[in-house]
Amino acid sequence: MPPSSHQEALPPVITVSHVSKTFGSGDAAVTALDDVSLQVAPGEIFGVVGQSGAGKSTLIRTVNLLERPDTGSVIVDGQELTTLSDSALRRARQHIGMVFQHFNLLESRTAQGNVELALELAGTDSRDRKRRASEILDLVGLGAKAGSFPSQLSGGQKQRVGIARALAAEPRVLLSDEATSALDPETTRSILELFKTINEQLGLTVMLITHEMDVVKGICDSAALLEHGRVVETGGLVELISTPGSRLAADLFPLGDATPAPGTTVIDITFSGGSADRPVIAQLARDHSLDVSILGAVIESIGGSQAGRTRLELPGTPAQNAAAVDDLRDQGLLVEVHSADAAGGVS
Numbered sequence: 001m002p003p004s005s006h007q008e009a010l011p012p013v014i015t016v017s018h019v020s021k022t023f024g025s026g027d028a029a030v031t032a033l034d035d036v037s038l039q040v041a042p043g044e045i046f047g048v049v050g051q052s053g054a055g056k057s058t059l060i061r062t063v064n065l066l067e068r069p070d071t072g073s074v075i076v077d078g079q080e081l082t083t084l085s086d087s088a089l090r091r092a093r094q095h096i097g098m099v100f101q102h103f104n105l106l107e108s109r110t111a112q113g114n115v116e117l118a119l120e121l122a123g124t125d126s127r128d129r130k131r132r133a134s135e136i137l138d139l140v141g142l143g144a145k146a147g148s149f150p151s152q153l154s155g156g157q158k159q160r161v162g163i164a165r166a167l168a169a170e171p172r173v174l175l176s177d178e179a180t181s182a183l184d185p186e187t188t189r190s191i192l193e194l195f196k197t198i199n200e201q202l203g204l205t206v207m208l209i210t211h212e213m214d215v216v217k218g219i220c221d222s223a224a225l226l227e228h229g230r231v232v233e234t235g236g237l238v239e240l241i242s243t244p245g246s247r248l249a250a251d252l253f254p255l256g257d258a259t260p261a262p263g264t265t266v267i268d269i270t271f272s273g274g275s276a277d278r279p280v281i282a283q284l285a286r287d288h289s290l291d292v293s294i295l296g297a298v299i300e301s302i303g304g305s306q307a308g309r310t311r312l313e314l315p316g317t318p319a320q321n322a323a324a325v326d327d328l329r330d331q332g333l334l335v336e337v338h339s340a341d342a343a344g345g346v347s
């Protein structure tokens with residue numbers, strides 16, 4: 001659910017502050033996380049993206065201390081995890097569900113048995129375990145398969161069991177490490193819809209790792225881009241796409257690579273909220289008698305509102321188009337101006 005102003009006033013559910021983690025030592029040392037700080041607001045779906053080896057898994061595993069940071073602090077639901085005793089940490093982890101890429105189910109147990117296991121570990125008595133496991137399997141759409149073993153389930157069904165297990169002990173936070181990357185596109189869509197449903201129905205905060213921008217666009221409210229163990233950008237998606245030069249925005253809304261004519265002006269306009277519905281380009285062409293060419297455009301729905309970017313080519317130099325650009329900016333639009341060089345490149 002998109003964070004409302006009321007939610008923004010609440011303290012974050014996850015706060016990672018100045019976390020660093022190095023594996024190995026000497027010449028073999030690998031710094032997986034380098035002074036990482038980020039916050040996840042209550043009820044948000046927060047995506048962590050970045051290339052392979054950027055530190056995404058290490059980061060998400062520090063949020064439930066499966067990976068202990070060398071330095072820094074991790075606060076989940078108001079509790080600083082790094083200073084807890086082993087037994088207190090085990091209790092705290094029961095409120096942090098985790099979903100894994102390869103499901104990590106016990107083959108010897110049925111779907112119901114796998115979900116009940118999480119409740120056994122939480123000390124729930126037998127009757128409540130059965131009732132709760134049935135309820136939660138119904139919620140993930142797998143009630144009819146409660147008695148099936150993992151070997152009798154499809155990948156998507158296995159992941160639903162994994163999600164049910166993660167939800168069994170009524171966590172406040174759900175962590176997902178590439179939950180959909182072993183699934184086909186259609187199953188991926190249905191699992192993402194399930195995340196969204198859980199997020200909305202249970203008010204659960206979700207932090208997920210993905211390398212797929214479509215996942216971020218599809219369900220995330222906020223995201224962080226990791227590079228070489230560092231957070232290079234983080235924020236709400238609508239806010240990010242309104243940030244000039246945002247790498248995440250460029251990855252979320254790729255504008256294609258149409259080549260402008262040499263000596264022209266190239267402008268990138270970011271639309272969000274109401275501006276996405278206005279006939280901005282037609283008005284620009286009319287008011288400034290400009291022969292506007294659209295080099296690329298993408299409009300998407302993010303968190304229930306329209307957002308997108310458009311790359312336009314205008315005849316003449318940036319100086320000659322200054323009035324047109326000012327006009328766009330006066331309308332509250334975010335405009336970046338480039339000039340096309342002789343080779344059709346943009347600078």
Ligand SMILES: Nc1ncnc2c1ncn2[C@@H]1O[C@H](COP(=O)(O)OP(=O)(O)OP(=O)(O)O)[C@@H](O)[C@H]1O
Nearest residue numbers: 023024030031032051052053054055056057058059
């Ligand atoms: N247990 C470990 N021992 C040694 N090095 C590790 C360990 N775990 C991670 N690393 C290293 O830390 C860096 C970050 O790894 P991590 O798995 O967090 O990246 P990632 O962004 O999740 O990558 P991928 O998308 O490929 O899963 C990599 O260089 C990796 O080789």
